[in-house]
Amino acid sequence: MLGNFQQSQIRIEVAASATAIRQQLLSPVCLRQWLAPAKLSLENDDLLRVQSNFAVELGPIKVNQLVSVASIDSLRLILSAGIDGYQEWYWGDGWLQSRLEGISLLPLGLLQTANLTRLRWALTQNSGK
Numbered sequence: 001m002l003g004n005f006q007q008s009q010i011r012i013e014v015a016a017s018a019t020a021i022r023q024q025l026l027s028p029v030c031l032r033q034w035l036a037p038a039k040l041s042l043e044n045d046d047l048l049r050v051q052s053n054f055a056v057e058l059g060p061i062k063v064n065q066l067v068s069v070a071s072i073d074s075l076r077l078i079l080s081a082g083i084d085g086y087q088e089w090y091w092g093d094g095w096l097q098s099r100l101e102g103i104s105l106l107p108l109g110l111l112q113t114a115n116l117t118r119l120r121w122a123l124t125q126n127s128g129k
Contacts, residue, residue, distance in 0.1 A: 003084075008109040010116055011097040016123040018073060021091040024122055025075050028054075034122035035115070048075070055081070061106065082106060096120075 014021065024030045026047045032040045035056060042054040052067040061082045068086075069076035075089040085102020096119070100112045 003103045003105040005101075005103050006108040007099075007101040008112045009097070009099040010112060011095060012116055012120060013094055014096050014120050014123050015094070016126075018091055018093045020123060020126060021096055022072065024119060024126075025089055025091070026070060030122065034118045083108065087112075 024034065028040060028042045028045045028048070031042075038056050038058040040054060040056055042052070047070075048054075048067050049070050050067055052070070053065070055062050055064050057063075063082040064080045065087075066078040066080075067075070068078050069088075073091055077087045079085050079087060079102055083100075083102040083104040083106060085100070085104070087101075088099045090097045096116070098112055098116060100108050102108060
Protein backbone atom coordinates (compact mmCIF):
# COMPACT_ATOMS: atom_id res chain seq x y z
CA MET A 1 0.00 0.00 0.00
CA LEU A 2 1.26 3.42 -0.91
CA GLY A 3 0.91 6.28 1.51
CA ASN A 4 1.90 7.39 4.95
CA PHE A 5 1.17 5.85 8.31
CA GLN A 6 -1.38 8.08 10.02
CA GLN A 7 -3.32 7.95 13.25
CA SER A 8 -6.08 10.07 14.69
CA GLN A 9 -8.18 9.83 17.83
CA ILE A 10 -11.15 12.10 18.49
CA ARG A 11 -13.64 12.14 21.34
CA ILE A 12 -16.71 14.37 21.19
CA GLU A 13 -19.77 15.08 23.26
CA VAL A 14 -23.12 14.33 21.63
CA ALA A 15 -26.66 14.95 22.80
CA ALA A 16 -27.62 11.30 22.41
CA SER A 17 -27.97 8.10 24.38
CA ALA A 18 -25.60 5.18 24.00
CA THR A 19 -28.47 3.25 22.38
CA ALA A 20 -29.01 5.95 19.73
CA ILE A 21 -25.28 6.08 18.95
CA ARG A 22 -25.13 2.29 18.65
CA GLN A 23 -28.06 2.33 16.22
CA GLN A 24 -26.36 4.94 14.02
CA LEU A 25 -23.11 2.95 13.89
CA LEU A 26 -24.44 -0.59 13.53
CA SER A 27 -27.51 -0.11 11.33
CA PRO A 28 -26.80 -0.12 7.57
CA VAL A 29 -29.92 2.02 7.03
CA CYS A 30 -28.57 4.69 9.39
CA LEU A 31 -25.01 4.37 8.05
CA ARG A 32 -26.24 5.03 4.50
CA GLN A 33 -27.94 8.22 5.66
CA TRP A 34 -25.09 9.88 7.50
CA LEU A 35 -22.32 8.59 5.22
CA ALA A 36 -24.02 10.10 2.15
CA PRO A 37 -22.92 10.96 -0.49
CA ALA A 38 -20.62 7.97 -0.01
CA LYS A 39 -22.13 4.65 -1.04
CA LEU A 40 -22.33 1.71 1.34
CA SER A 41 -22.31 -1.73 -0.25
CA LEU A 42 -23.88 -4.18 2.13
CA GLU A 43 -26.10 -7.03 1.01
CA ASN A 44 -28.63 -6.85 3.83
CA ASP A 45 -29.95 -4.32 6.31
CA ASP A 46 -29.37 -6.39 9.45
CA LEU A 47 -27.27 -4.81 12.16
CA LEU A 48 -23.54 -5.13 11.61
CA ARG A 49 -22.02 -8.08 13.43
CA VAL A 50 -18.64 -9.77 13.59
CA GLN A 51 -17.54 -10.85 10.09
CA SER A 52 -19.90 -8.40 8.32
CA ASN A 53 -18.02 -7.30 5.23
CA PHE A 54 -18.84 -4.17 3.23
CA ALA A 55 -17.30 -1.30 1.31
CA VAL A 56 -17.72 2.46 1.46
CA GLU A 57 -17.17 4.23 -1.86
CA LEU A 58 -16.85 7.94 -2.54
CA GLY A 59 -16.17 8.50 -6.21
CA PRO A 60 -13.08 6.49 -7.17
CA ILE A 61 -12.10 5.86 -3.55
CA LYS A 62 -13.15 2.53 -2.06
CA VAL A 63 -12.47 1.35 1.49
CA ASN A 64 -13.28 -2.28 2.30
CA GLN A 65 -14.38 -2.85 5.88
CA LEU A 66 -14.60 -6.05 7.92
CA VAL A 67 -16.24 -5.98 11.35
CA SER A 68 -13.97 -7.62 13.94
CA VAL A 69 -15.84 -6.39 17.05
CA ALA A 70 -19.48 -5.33 17.37
CA SER A 71 -20.66 -4.96 20.95
CA ILE A 72 -23.05 -2.88 22.99
CA ASP A 73 -20.50 -0.06 23.31
CA SER A 74 -17.82 -0.58 20.66
CA LEU A 75 -17.20 -1.34 17.01
CA ARG A 76 -13.89 -2.28 15.35
CA LEU A 77 -13.44 -2.31 11.60
CA ILE A 78 -10.46 -3.73 9.70
CA LEU A 79 -9.86 -1.50 6.66
CA SER A 80 -8.29 -2.33 3.31
CA ALA A 81 -7.94 -0.87 -0.22
CA GLY A 82 -8.02 2.96 0.16
CA ILE A 83 -6.89 2.64 3.78
CA ASP A 84 -4.92 -0.29 5.18
CA GLY A 85 -5.53 -0.25 8.92
CA TYR A 86 -8.40 -0.15 11.37
CA GLN A 87 -11.01 2.08 12.94
CA GLU A 88 -12.40 1.70 16.44
CA TRP A 89 -15.55 3.34 17.79
CA TYR A 90 -16.44 3.57 21.48
CA TRP A 91 -19.50 5.30 22.95
CA GLY A 92 -21.66 5.91 25.97
CA ASP A 93 -24.45 8.26 27.01
CA GLY A 94 -23.44 11.70 25.74
CA TRP A 95 -20.06 10.85 24.18
CA LEU A 96 -18.47 9.19 21.18
CA GLN A 97 -14.84 8.34 20.45
CA SER A 98 -13.18 7.22 17.25
CA ARG A 99 -9.64 6.00 16.68
CA LEU A 100 -8.33 5.56 13.14
CA GLU A 101 -4.93 4.16 12.17
CA GLY A 102 -3.67 3.17 8.81
CA ILE A 103 -1.53 3.65 5.75
CA SER A 104 -3.14 5.79 3.09
CA LEU A 105 -2.67 8.66 0.69
CA LEU A 106 -5.96 10.06 2.04
CA PRO A 107 -5.92 12.67 4.85
CA LEU A 108 -7.28 10.37 7.59
CA GLY A 109 -7.66 13.03 10.28
CA LEU A 110 -9.76 15.17 7.97
CA LEU A 111 -11.91 12.20 6.92
CA GLN A 112 -12.43 11.17 10.53
CA THR A 113 -13.46 14.71 11.53
CA ALA A 114 -15.91 14.91 8.62
CA ASN A 115 -17.45 11.54 9.55
CA LEU A 116 -17.85 12.51 13.21
CA THR A 117 -19.44 15.82 12.19
CA ARG A 118 -21.96 14.03 9.95
CA LEU A 119 -22.67 11.45 12.65
CA ARG A 120 -23.23 14.17 15.26
CA TRP A 121 -25.62 15.89 12.85
CA ALA A 122 -27.55 12.63 12.30
CA LEU A 123 -27.83 12.08 16.06
CA THR A 124 -29.09 15.64 16.51
CA GLN A 125 -31.69 15.19 13.75
CA ASN A 126 -32.93 11.92 15.22
CA SER A 127 -33.15 13.24 18.77
CA GLY A 128 -35.63 15.87 17.60
CA LYS A 129 -38.07 13.23 16.32
